[in-house]
Amino acid sequence: MKIIVLVKEVPDTWGERRLDLETGLADRAASEAVLDEIGERALEVALAYADAHADTEVVVMSMAPESAAATIRKGLAMGAGSAVHIADPGLAAADLGLTARTLAAAIRRIGFDLVITGNVSTDGSGGVLPAMLAELLEVPNATALSSVEIADDSVAGTRNIEGGTMRVRASLPAVISITEALPDARFPNFKGIMAAKKKPFETLSAADLGIEPEDLSVPWSIMTAVAEKPPRAAGVKITDEGDGGTRIAEFLIENRLV
Amino acid sequence: MTDHPADPILVVLEATPGGELATSAAGLLAAASQIGTPAALVVAAPGQAPSLAEQAAALGAERVLAVESASTQSELTIPHVDAVAAAAAAVAPQAVLVSNSIDGRDIAGRFAARTGAPIAVDAVGLSRDEEGIVAHHSVYGGAYTVDSAATFGPLVVTVRQGAVDARAEARALALESLEVAASGAPSAAIESVEAVTEASSRPELRGAKRVVSGGRGLGSAEQFALVEELADALGAAVGASRAAVDAGYIPASHQVGQTGVSVSPQLYVALGISGAIQHRAGMQTAKNIVAVNKDPEAPIFDVADFGVVGDVFTVVPQLISALAERKR
Numbered sequence: 001m002k003i004i005v006l007v008k009e010v011p012d013t014w015g016e017r018r019l020d021l022e023t024g025l026a027d028r029a030a031s032e033a034v035l036d037e038i039g040e041r042a043l044e045v046a047l048a049y050a051d052a053h054a055d056t057e058v059v060v061m062s063m064a065p066e067s068a069a070a071t072i073r074k075g076l077a078m079g080a081g082s083a084v085h086i087a088d089p090g091l092a093a094a095d096l097g098l099t100a101r102t103l104a105a106a107i108r109r110i111g112f113d114l115v116i117t118g119n120v121s122t123d124g125s126g127g128v129l130p131a132m133l134a135e136l137l138e139v140p141n142a143t144a145l146s147s148v149e150i151a152d153d154s155v156a157g158t159r160n161i162e163g164g165t166m167r168v169r170a171s172l173p174a175v176i177s178i179t180e181a182l183p184d185a186r187f188p189n190f191k192g193i194m195a196a197k198k199k200p201f202e203t204l205s206a207a208d209l210g211i212e213p214e215d216l217s218v219p220w221s222i223m224t225a226v227a228e229k230p231p232r233a234a235g236v237k238i239t240d241e242g243d244g245g246t247r248i249a250e251f252l253i254e255n256r257l258v
Numbered sequence: 259m260t261d262h263p264a265d266p267i268l269v270v271l272e273a274t275p276g277g278e279l280a281t282s283a284a285g286l287l288a289a290a291s292q293i294g295t296p297a298a299l300v301v302a303a304p305g306q307a308p309s310l311a312e313q314a315a316a317l318g319a320e321r322v323l324a325v326e327s328a329s330t331q332s333e334l335t336i337p338h339v340d341a342v343a344a345a346a347a348a349v350a351p352q353a354v355l356v357s358n359s360i361d362g363r364d365i366a367g368r369f370a371a372r373t374g375a376p377i378a379v380d381a382v383g384l385s386r387d388e389e390g391i392v393a394h395h396s397v398y399g400g401a402y403t404v405d406s407a408a409t410f411g412p413l414v415v416t417v418r419q420g421a422v423d424a425r426a427e428a429r430a431l432a433l434e435s436l437e438v439a440a441s442g443a444p445s446a447a448i449e450s451v452e453a454v455t456e457a458s459s460r461p462e463l464r465g466a467k468r469v470v471s472g473g474r475g476l477g478s479a480e481q482f483a484l485v486e487e488l489a490d491a492l493g494a495a496v497g498a499s500r501a502a503v504d505a506g507y508i509p510a511s512h513q514v515g516q517t518g519v520s521v522s523p524q525l526y527v528a529l530g531i532s533g534a535i536q537h538r539a540g541m542q543t544a545k546n547i548v549a550v551n552k553d554p555e556a557p558i559f560d561v562a563d564f565g566v567v568g569d570v571f572t573v574v575p576q577l578i579s580a581l582a583e584r585k586r
Contacts, residue, residue, distance in 0.1 A: 017398045017535075024404065038517075096377050097370065119360075120517060122536070123398070126379035127358070128416065131335065131367030135443070141335055141368070142446040144360045146510075156449070160510065161360055163274040164453040168334050170446035180500065180517050181510065221376035221413065224392060225405040235547070237559050240568025245576025248548055249584070251564040257468075257525045257546055258492065258581060 001152070002057045003046040004107055006117040006129075007039035007075050009068040017123070024223040025093065026123065028067065035074050038118025040185035042178050046116055047079045047186065049150045057081050059110060063091060063103055069201075076196035077188030083199070084110060088206040090213035095221040098213060100132035105209040107137060114155060115175040119144045130177040140170035146181035263320070265294035268351035270342055271314055272361060275453045277306045279313045281464065282357035285422035287318040290355050292424065293386045299345040299436070301325045301338050311433045318426025323348065323436040335361070336445035337438075339368045344438040346373070351412050353384070353391045358416035370414040372441075377414040378406045382421040400542050420465055420522060454511070460486075463495040463512060468525045471497035471514055471541070474505060475530020475551060475570055482507040484574050485529055491581045497521065497541075499531045515540035529570045533558025550574065 011017040011031040018030035043060060050056035060075035062068060063086040072083050086106055094102065107115060115137075120127035134141035145157035145168075155176055156169040170176070188196070206213045238247060252258045267290040272280040279300075290296035298319035300310040307324035314322045323345045329337040342365060346354060356366040358380050370377040378393035385392050387407075393415050395404045407413065463469065470492060472485035482502065489496045497514040498507065514521055516536040526544035531537060533549070533556055541547070542561045549562035550573050559565040566573055 017401070019398065019402050019404070096379065097374065100367075100371055122516065124379070125397075125516060125539075127360075127363040128367030128370070128377060128379055131364040132371040132377075135339075135368040135371035138443065140444045140446040141364060143364050159360065161275075161451075162272070162280055163276065164451055166451045167449040168446045169449055170334075171444070174446070216409070218374055219376045219411040220409040221378050221406050222409055223404055224407050225403075227403050229396075229401060229403060231401075234560070235563035235565060237554075237562070237565040237567065239554070240566050240573055243576075244550070244566040244568045244573040245578075246580050248550070248564060248566060248573070248577045249580035251548065252525070252581075253584070255546060258584070 001053060001055065001113050002059070002111060003049070003114045003116060004059045004061050004110060004112045005039070005043045005046050005075070005080065006103065006115065007043065007060050007062050007072060008036045008121050009033045009062065009064050009071040010036040010121060010123040019226055021226055021228065024226040028065070033068065033071055035071050036118060036122050038121065038180065040078070041180065041182050042116045042118050043075055043078060043080060044183055044185040045148050045178055050079070059084060061103070061106060061110070062086070063099060065092065073196055073201070074188060076199045076201070077192040078186060079192060081199060083201045085201065085203045086209070087203055088213065090206050094213065096126060096128060096132065097218070097220065100129060100136055102206060102209060102211050104133050104136035105211055106204060107133065109209065113172045114150065117175070117177045119177045119179045130175050134175040137173070137175065139173045139175055141175050142168045142170045143177040144179050145176055146179050148176065148178060148182065263295035266297050266349045266351045267294040268345055268349050268354045269296050269298045269319065270354065270356045270362070270365060271298050271300050271310070272357055272359060273300065273302050273306065273310055275451050277303070277309070279310055280357065280359065282359060282419045283314065284317045284425055285420065286355050286357060286417055287314070288424040288426045289384050289417055289422045291318050291426035293384050293391055294352055295320050296426065297349045297351065298322045299325070299341060301327065301330055301341045303331050304328055308433070312431055315431040316428045318429060320429055321432040321434060323434050325436050325438050327438070332448055334446040334448055335364045335368060336441065336443050338365045339372065339443070340441045341436065341438050342369045343372065343441070344436055346412070348436065353412055354414045356414065356416050358418050363416055366414050366416045375412055375414050376408045379416045381415050381417050384415065400539065418520065420520060460489060461493070461495045463497055463514070463519050463521060466495035466521065467523050468492050468494035469497045469514070469521050469523045470494045470527040470529065471499065471531060472502055472507065472529045473499035473531030474501040476502065476507060479507045484570065488527065488529070488574055488578055491578050492525070492527070494525070494527070499537050528558050528562070529574060531558055532556045533561070
């Protein structure tokens with residue numbers, strides 16, 4: 001079984017995140033970069049399966065600037081067998097269509113039985129990429145799974161849909177995405193960090209994948225404006241001195257909220 | 259009514275397991291009517307289309323294309339994508355609007371990839387400029403606003419649920435049955451669907467005017483009852499942080515935040531919630547925010563209009579009795 005897990009470097013949500021108001025791109029210098037937690041959970045699903053099935057190959061893959069290599073390496077330290085990093089300055093402003101075409105080309109090149117992704121990234125909150133990849137790879141999608149059972153020839157799970165829960169099953173190869181309901185990822189240990197240095201780490205350019213990043217004959221989604229919202233004005237903050245509840249009630253009454 | 263409006267917008271509507279239009283339908287049709295003439299697509303189990311179409315017309319669809327197919331009950335995503343492809347061919351839309359729900363994202367993603375159409379995700383509104391349709395986004399937990407548009411061709415847009423408050427005027431029902439050629443794309447099989455009906459007299463979280471949410475600070479599932487008591491005193495819906503859901507205090511359907519429900523109520527009360535950005539992303543567009551937390555450094559205080567540094571177990575009971583006093 002060959003499992004490709006898509007991971008992403010994102011600005012740490014515990015710090016301030018900034019957009020460059022000139023380019024509209026993420027200001028990577030403004031905040032610490034981390035491996036997106038939902039991608040770590042996706043990797044945990046693959047590693048847990050590999051723990052129980054020795055002939056499993058787990059590949060972490062990411063499309064990100066060259067500077068993200070160290071973050072992607074964390075996936076190797078956690079236990080993935082190899083990494084594929086698509087790094088190309090020409091892809092810096094890629095929209096979702098170009099991102100999907102590029103990732104699909106890399107996934108096809110590596111070969112796969114199962115692709116696992118997070119349901120939505122912390123930064124983009126798009127959540128459409130798993131389905132786009134499934135369409136381009138001509139395989140089924142089973143998204144937003146809150147439980148995952150991988151078998152030799154299929155993958156099944158539960159998804160919480162609006163107004164109910166649904167059980168789905170897809171034959172392999174397939175693309176799945178998982179939610180935060182799945183377990184936290186393991187921490188890389190010292191042994192894993194040392195082993196990661198010796199694991200295969202492939203860096204690919206768009207040209208390696210036969211992708212022309214500046215192909216303007218296909219339609220693009222482009223950013224036409226970006227602006228910072230004025231920060232929310234700081235409100236009143238008091239320390240409870242025995243009348244905290246009463247003060248809240250007064251605030252609610254004054255503002256006609258009750 | 260003309261046969262071919264100059265500015266058709268295709269609106270993909272979802273149906274619930276119970277055969278009703280999803281609550282996102284009204285906002286989607288309103289958004290479409292602000293930028294063009296809404297043509298709705300309903301894809302339903304056999305027998306369900308006429309009632310869904312009537313609901314769609316009442317919410318502003320100028321015409322309704324209907325597909326009835328048993329495969330929607332047994333195959334995930336693909337029957338819907340095939341239907342959207344057929345509808346887009348029939349309508350020649352300037353934009354395709356889909357709800358940014360779990361299924362909506364899949365339908366929009368596969369349709370965009372199949373047709374090579376550009377896609378804009380999680381829009382909070384739409385407008386038109388001299389060059390065409392513009393999608394508006396609120397990103398990084400609402401800290402920035404970003405506009406996006408297609409270089410050419412129709413833009414596929416997923417619209418954030420509950421983001422569009424406007425409502426379109428009802429139209430007379432113009433129902434057309436749509437023939438769909440199956441693409442044969444491989445799909446996941448739907449093995450079962452269980453409708454969840456939560457018996458509760460409280461308002462539904464999504465769309466509630468008032469929300470009281472609890473976090474890890476409540477300490478246990480038993481003590482989480484305090485959140486429910488205050489919610490009942492205020493006639494509010496009950497929400498929770500992911501930490502409270504992870505700790506098992508309350509089911510995941512109550513989770514407010516980036517991966518849970520986004521809310522935009524008149525009043526949001528956060529009890530024992532630290533306010534990680536993922537949570538703030540789901541609630542900071544609330545008109546008024548009240549927070550109670552022991553930790554004076556909790557980030558929730560950065561967005562609170564009225565914050566109390568204190569113990570929820572002394573502050574909240576006092577608040578509840580003050581509210582009861584007032585009602586007397």
